[in-house]
Every structure is written in structure tokens, then in C-alpha cells.
Amino acid sequence: MAQRDEYNARHLSVLEGLEAVRKRPGMYIGSTDSRGLMHCLWEIIDNSVDEALAGYASRIDITLHPDDSVEVADDGRGIPVDIEPRTGLSGLEVVFTKLHAGGKFGGGSYNAVGGLHGVGASVVNALSARLDAQVTRGGKVHQLSFRRGEPGTFSGKGPDTDFTAAEAGSPLQVVGKAKRGVTGTRIRYWADRHIFTPEARFDDTELANRARQTAFLVPGLRITIRDERGSEPAEEVFQYDGGISEFVEHLSPDTAVTDIWRIQGHGSFTERIPVIGEDGRSQMEDVQRDCEVDIALRWGIGYDTTVRSFVNIIATPKGGTHLAGFEQALLKTFRNVVEAHARRLKAGNDKLEKDDVLAGLTAVVTVRIAEPQFEGQTKEILGTPAARQIVSKVVAKELEARLTSSKRAEKQEATALLEKVVAEMKSRISARMHKETQRRKSALENSTMPAKLVECRAKEVESSELFIVEGDSALGTAKLARSSDYQALLPIRGKILNVQKASVSDMLSNTECAALIQVIGAGTGRSFDLEAARYGKVVLMTDADVDGAHIRTLLLTLFFRYMRPMIEAGRVFAAVPPLHRVEVIHPGRKANEVRYTYSEAELNKLLRSLEAEGLKYMEPIQRYKGLGEMDADQLSETTMDPQHRSLRRIRVEDAEAAERVFDLLMGSVVAPRKDFIIEGARALDRDMIDA
Structure with missing residues (x-):
């Protein structure tokens, strides 16, 4: 009986050719989800882009087919189809079956390129259930097909048709003629679903962004993306002569x-x-x-x-x-x-x-x-x-x-x-002096917090919550509704400064902004220290109306611009106060039941449900215009008590997109915002306006 710790040469595995790619795809494409699927597509596209960088290609056509395949075609020189002397295989077969093979290793075919390792095309081939490569060169159209990296021929279209492996010798076929001077490469492949996860998909938005970026970087290059996966084909063209x-x-x-x-x-x-010499030695x-x-x-x-x-x-x-x-x-x-x-x-x-x-x-x-x-x-x-x-x-x-x-x-x-x-x-310099002044005050005084701050008793940051409350009337109710152990309150008066349009010094000199930054206590901008923040959660508690939404947007602009780590850490929330209070009448001695709804659709659904159950409700239904209309018990139950409340976590999943939205809605340029409002007005139902 062999010992369990026995280890010798027969335990070693040697992976030949493209077998290593299929065994460990993560080494080559990072992951086997949508990111890895897109990485394979970039490898093929970048080969065409390198032809454009070298001055030989002027267009790249990318097509997403409904059968889950993707096609990339260019009008470059075409992959070489003559015999490579060392291997005895055609250049096309070498490129798609040999790792670290290509024209970017100092052979003079390319100067400045994106591909450096020579593994792109062969890795994509290894991870494809089927790949068809078609090269137009020398007046002929050459074609070569592969199944999971192995050359051969398919009996029909698609990866599931019968496949015949190529015999000894180059399996390259001539399938047509081409006009003189016409060259190019067309690659179509079906990703192997045995390798990639079932939910892996080509991201058309990411593809468009990358194509746009590439078109900017290579002036004059025309990149066309055609998506045929939907009910109607969609096409985008990117070309920027200004680079x-x-x-x-x-x-x-x-x-x-x-x-x-x-x-x-x-x-x-x-x-x-x-440099490797003719004798194979490196010097x-x-x-x-x-x-x-x-x-x-x-x-x-x-x-x-x-x-x-x-x-x-x-x-x-x-x-x-x-x-x-x-x-x-x-x-x-x-x-x-x-x-x-x-x-x-x-x-x-x-x-x-x-x-x-x-x-x-x-x-x-x-x-x-x-x-x-x-x-x-x-x-x-x-x-x-x-x-x-x-x-x-x-x-x-x-x-x-x-x-x-x-x-x-x-x-x-x-x-x-x-x-x-x-x-x-x-x-x-002004901001630094302001900060130093506050530090000096902290050293000399017991408390430098704004007088209007209603502090909580909790010393643990993780459990503490700061509610930013709209107006003094809501503050009075919130004082009675809160749990003073861990919930602090800071009232703000009306609409704060729009910091998207203001300078740093203007922001710091604004009373409401300065008070909020001081209460959170972690600084601003690049010097913001998340660990110094005094509260585990910051909750924006504004009225459920247009003005409340505007105040919430102004506050979020302040956080996004100067305290973004709080949002990125998921520590900023928006309270969700109810819009309606419905008192359901129960016959007999059973007490009436109070239910809250948070939208018109939810109210209508509730009323239909009550009608179906044969229950009546008190009329008129109470419609809250603001937080000040609630009593302390109602505010606590619906908006502040963790056991019953709903909070919306503010997240920044795409910082670049968020940046554009903030600049559109809150920036200095008025015209795009006006267009946005006019465009949105068309979809507005006048009956929904609470006038």
C-alpha cells in the first residue's frame, strides 16, 4: 500500500498546447463570467486595432449574432497564409493554435501595438466551441475552422454540427476569389459554454464605450457595432477624425x-x-x-x-x-x-x-x-x-x-x-486655515459642535445614526420620536448651497454646509478620513414632496463632491416617510388598524385589497404633506424605528455616470438641464402632480 505522502515524477501533469488554456482559463482571461467573455472579444478586436495603428486598416466591423456568436472583420493586410518554416503550418494556423506566436515580437511587422504576448487569438480559439477564420489576401479568400482549438471542418453552421478533424498537413481551404488589392480578416466564434458561466453575456454598453474610446485614439478609424440579438438590429458607428x-x-x-x-x-x-541570435543564444x-x-x-x-x-x-x-x-x-x-x-x-x-x-x-x-x-x-x-x-x-x-x-x-x-x-x-489655503481654526477650538473648548445639533448618548460609531432633518417643525417631532441612545439630529434650514457650482471657500463659508461637515467630523475632499467620521449612518430625512427631493439632491451633491467615501462605504441613506395613512375599520370591539403606504400605486393596491375583503376605512385618507404633520409615534413607527422603517442606501456603482448626472442636474451649464426637463415633461402624467 502506497504511503499517502508519496510524491514523485509520475504525479506531475504536463499540459500540451492549448490544453493549458482550457484547464486554467483564469490565468489567461481573468475569469469565466461576463468579464472573461468580454476579455476574449477585446483580444480579437485589438488585433484589428493594431492593424489600424500600423496604418493598414481603416475600418472594423463588430457583429453580435443572435446565435450567441460574435464576428470581427477588418480591412487590414490579413493574417499571413503562407507556410511558417519552423512548424510547417500556415501562418493562420500558427496564430490560432500556438501560444506566444504572432507578428509583435520585433519582426518589423508592427512598431507600437496593444498586443505584446502573442496569446490573444490562440486563447480565444481554445475557449471557443467553434471559431471560423477567413482571410482575404493575394486575390483569394482563405478559410480555416477550429473546434476548441483543433483545426478541421464542420458539416453545417453553428458549433453543434458534425466536425471532422484535419489530417496531417495544413487544412487551409480556398473558398473564393477577391478583387485585386482587397485584403482583410474576418473572425467569427462561439464561446464554449462548458467553460464560461451560464449567465455570461456580451455587454453592449461596455463594448460601445471601448469602441468609442478606441475610435478617439486612432483618428479616422471607423468602428461599427451591429447588435442583431434583439427583435430589431441596432447599429452604432464610431469615427473621430479629430482624435x-x-x-x-x-x-x-x-x-x-x-x-x-x-x-x-x-x-x-x-x-x-x-536579443536572441541565430545560434539561439540570448545576449x-x-x-x-x-x-x-x-x-x-x-x-x-x-x-x-x-x-x-x-x-x-x-x-x-x-x-x-x-x-x-x-x-x-x-x-x-x-x-x-x-x-x-x-x-x-x-x-x-x-x-x-x-x-x-x-x-x-x-x-x-x-x-x-x-x-x-x-x-x-x-x-x-x-x-x-x-x-x-x-x-x-x-x-x-x-x-x-x-x-x-x-x-x-x-x-x-x-x-x-x-x-x-x-x-x-x-x-x-483658506480651507486649511479653517480646519486649523476648528482644531484650535477643539483644544480650547469642551465642544465645538453647532448649538442646533441634538446629540445622542452612544459612544460607538458603528451603532450611531445622524438624521439630517428638514426644518425646525420636523425637528420638534423627531426629538420625541428618536431613540436618544443612538440617534442624533441635525436640522437644516431650507435649501443648502449647490456645491456643484460653488467654490471650496464658498462651500466652507456656508453655515449649513460648514455645520454638516463639522458634525460628521471627518474633513472634506481629498483629506476626508472615513475612520474619523462620528456616525455609522447618516440618514437624510426630508419631506416626501418636490422640495424635499430637491433638498435631498443638494445634500447628496455635498456628500458626493466633498465626502464621497461615506457614500462609497454605504453609510449614507435616505429615509422613506409614508405618503398616506389609512385607518382600517374593524367591526365589533376589535381596534381599528392603521396601515401606511408610500406611493399612489401602493395606496390603490391597498384600497382594492380592502374592498375585496369587505373592509371599510376612515375617510378622508390622510395624505402627509411633510414630516411635521406626523405625531411622534407615527414618525417613530414609520421612519425612525429600525424595526419598522425603510431606508434607501445611496450607492455609487458607476462614479463616471454619477458624475455626469450630478453635473447635468446641478452644474453651471443650464442648456442641457433645460433639454432634460423638457424631454422628461413629455412623459409626465399631469394627474400625478400634487397641486
């Missing part, structure tokens, strides 16, 4: 302080890399590299910063050396120009910081480098050291020329921008 300038315009919804500035330049550097050699820099940027009147960075159209959401060089040059150049004009700008002796310069900035930073170095497998951070110095040098030179230009239009823009940056610096 990243149009990208910046798309990303920046606020009013402009400057036009879109384009900064372009290049530099070269020497990189020491291993280190110095290689001359070029780095092309292309940046579009624009400042607006807002205070948020949106910077997207890319390397060869690969998004680098966590930045890297190119972004570090960009920010370094921005700060250094602005500091030099402000110091040179300190008297005119009334800047004093204070120094600019990075946040002052970045406020209101929208920028797209792109660099093109052959064989870039990334930190980690995800390509989220550029690691090529030389990129920092090259980007910094290009930005500093071009930006200084803009800021010191003597041309009338450019001079006006530069002056407006410098004044904005200096104003940001003064607001930051």
Missing part, C-alpha cells in the same frame, strides 16, 4: 476656461534588451527607441479632474511614468509662470500644489513606444523609465509657450487659466 481632441471634448461637460490645447512632441532613448544589446507624445488638455470652470492615460491605445488607469512626467511638468511650469507674474496675479509668497493645477483639468495623455514595459500582468501601469523625462520635457516646453504667448487670444486664455489656478491655491 484625442474630440475625446477631451467628450469627457469635459463643464464650461471651458481654455480651448482644447494639443501638445505633441517626441524623444528617443536607449534601452538594453535581450544583451542596446536598442534605440522612439517615444511619441500626444496630449490634449483643457481647463473648465469645475473642480474635478479627469485624466485618461494610454500607451499604444492600451489604457493605463493607474498611470505610470508617462503620467508622472506629465504632472511633474504641469506643476513645475505653472509654478515658474506664477512666480514670474506673482504681483499681477496677487499670488503672494505661497506655492502652488499639484491639486491647484489639476482642478478643472480634462486631459488625455498618450504615448507610443515600441515594446513598452508594464508593471504587472494587467498593463495598468507603464514602467518604462525614459517615458517620464521625455513627456516632462515635451509638456514643459509646449505649455510654457502657451502660458507666455503674446498672441491676443492665447494671452487672454492664459490669463484666465492662471487666475483660476491662483484662486484654487487661495481656496486651499
